[in-house]
Amino acid sequence: MRPSRIVALIIGCLLLLPGIGLLIGGGVLGIAYAAGRNDSGYFESTLIDLHSPTAAITAETPALTTDLETSTWLIDALDTDLRLQVTEPGSDSQVFVGIGPAAAVDAYLGGVAHDEITGLVNGNTPVYRTSAGSAPAAEPAEQTFWAAKASGVGTQQLSWSPTNGRWAVVIMNADGSPNLTAAATVEIRAGFLLPLALTLLVIGLLITAGAVALIVIGAMGHDGGKPGADWSPETSPATRPGAATIDHPVALSALLDPGLSRWKWLVKWFLAIPHYVVLAFLWPAFLVVTIAAGFCILFTGVYPRSLFEFNSGVLRWSWRVSYYAATGGIGTDQYPPFTLGHAEQYPATLDIAYPAKLSRGLVLVKWWLLAIPHYLIIGLLVTNWWGWTSAGGDRFGLGPVGSGGLFGLLVVITGIVLLVTAKYPPALFGVIVGFNRWIYRVIAYAALMTDQYPPFRLDQGGSEPTAPAPVVPAAGPVPAL
Numbered sequence: 001m002r003p004s005r006i007v008a009l010i011i012g013c014l015l016l017l018p019g020i021g022l023l024i025g026g027g028v029l030g031i032a033y034a035a036g037r038n039d040s041g042y043f044e045s046t047l048i049d050l051h052s053p054t055a056a057i058t059a060e061t062p063a064l065t066t067d068l069e070t071s072t073w074l075i076d077a078l079d080t081d082l083r084l085q086v087t088e089p090g091s092d093s094q095v096f097v098g099i100g101p102a103a104a105v106d107a108y109l110g111g112v113a114h115d116e117i118t119g120l121v122n123g124n125t126p127v128y129r130t131s132a133g134s135a136p137a138a139e140p141a142e143q144t145f146w147a148a149k150a151s152g153v154g155t156q157q158l159s160w161s162p163t164n165g166r167w168a169v170v171i172m173n174a175d176g177s178p179n180l181t182a183a184a185t186v187e188i189r190a191g192f193l194l195p196l197a198l199t200l201l202v203i204g205l206l207i208t209a210g211a212v213a214l215i216v217i218g219a220m221g222h223d224g225g226k227p228g229a230d231w232s233p234e235t236s237p238a239t240r241p242g243a244a245t246i247d248h249p250v251a252l253s254a255l256l257d258p259g260l261s262r263w264k265w266l267v268k269w270f271l272a273i274p275h276y277v278v279l280a281f282l283w284p285a286f287l288v289v290t291i292a293a294g295f296c297i298l299f300t301g302v303y304p305r306s307l308f309e310f311n312s313g314v315l316r317w318s319w320r321v322s323y324y325a326a327t328g329g330i331g332t333d334q335y336p337p338f339t340l341g342h343a344e345q346y347p348a349t350l351d352i353a354y355p356a357k358l359s360r361g362l363v364l365v366k367w368w369l370l371a372i373p374h375y376l377i378i379g380l381l382v383t384n385w386w387g388w389t390s391a392g393g394d395r396f397g398l399g400p401v402g403s404g405g406l407f408g409l410l411v412v413i414t415g416i417v418l419l420v421t422a423k424y425p426p427a428l429f430g431v432i433v434g435f436n437r438w439i440y441r442v443i444a445y446a447a448l449m450t451d452q453y454p455p456f457r458l459d460q461g462g463s464e465p466t467a468p469a470p471v472v473p474a475a476g477p478v479p480a481l
Contacts, residue, residue: 001074007446009218013196013210013281029197042187055137056114079191094174098149102166111135137176244353249450255347262422270327313340323348329432430460
């Protein structure tokens with residue numbers, strides 16, 4: 001692989017995660033903007049149990065400051081409004097609510113016992129920090145520093161547009177007396193949220209698209225659309241021994257090392273960390289490429305060759321690393337190569353036949369509907385999520401209680417036998433590789449790389465099963481006419 005392609009691959013991997021992060025952030029903000037507002041276009045939160053034996057309850061708003069020469073344009077651009085409704089349950093009680101500069105509020109309540117809201121529990125129950133004091137509070141409505149205020153009997157509402165500085169909200173009895181009980185509803189209109197969501201989505205889409213393009217160019221060896229040394233008709237899977245075919249689209253094989261170390265499997269997971277780091281970037285790219293390929297298949301019926309080769313490479317890389325250090329079987333001591341291409345001399349290989357044409361309709365149902373039976377079986381093999389629980393009576397339950405499952409247990413048993421006897425149990429080798437073969441067939445199907453439904457069959461052993469030779473009738477005497 002040329003240095004320029006390696007650089008493209010590294011840059012693409014580094015850009016992919018922030019690109020996906022921006023897409024997720026923009027999507028979350030967009031959903032919040034569409035579904036989280038009330039009929040007036042405000043985000044609403046109700047604070048319950050506003051109760052204090054002191055004279056006041058306060059809460060500081062986020063500080064809005066800017067060091068720019070024109071200090072208000074950024075805050076104005078946020079287009080944010082605040083509405084606050086406060087109700088005191090007593091029918092004849094008068095309540096006061098005001099917003100003022102935090103420094104002026106601190107001076108006003110200096111020496112007066114009051115509670116400050118420092119956080120919320122369960123979203124709407126306030127947590128207080130009490131400031132001690134013995135001085136009586138002057139009537140709040142007579143103070144002149146309020147930017148907005150309201151007082152009276154029943155529900156009081158004030159509206160305020162945030163401006164530069166530190167501000168504090170104050171709720172009190174109108175006469176400044178202690179023992180305050182109230183309920184409040186806070187409404188915020190954030191006009192900047194939709195433009196911000198769209199900006200994040202656009203930037204995230206551009207970064208993700210660029211990252212995927214760099215990854216495909218760097219990994220598949222395409223320079224300017226010309227096939228490179230990593231793939232060519234002469235080295236295509238169709239000409240490779242034991243390759244996959246359209247009738248047998250996924251071919252996974254493994255060769256057991258004859259002189260396998262009895263102890264090295266204990267540290268292989270550590271030695272393979274560089275591969276895990278690379279795969280942590282490649283698998284998000286695999287997901288993005290699969291989605292892009294799905295749209296191409298939906299409209300054209302064709303899986304773009306470069307995208308197919310990239311996803312095949314991710315699966316090949318993952319299988320080699322898994323066979324070396326994880327649930328693939330720890331069946332080799334040869335360190336996996338850092339390549340998405342075919343490693344002919346490595347004892348773990350994976351070929352996926354490129355389909356000339358794919359069904360457009362199956363794209364919509366393969367991965368989430370048709371593959372569900374296989375997901376359930378694989379879940380039994382590789383996780384501990386299934387089990388019996390006695391909560392509420394004996395019943396079959398599903399919950400995130402661990403991982404590894406039967407699959408991981410077999411690999412651990414294999415490692416222990418290898419450690420003690422220096423021999424790899426051949427029966428377990430066949431079963432473990434067979435489980436992996438099943439899993440990779442399902443992954444290839446769910447990733448839209450083939451239309452052939454995975455068989456419900458555990459093909460054990462290191463080599464792919466071959467189709468039986470056709471039966472030719474024995475020659476017999478020629479019947480007389």
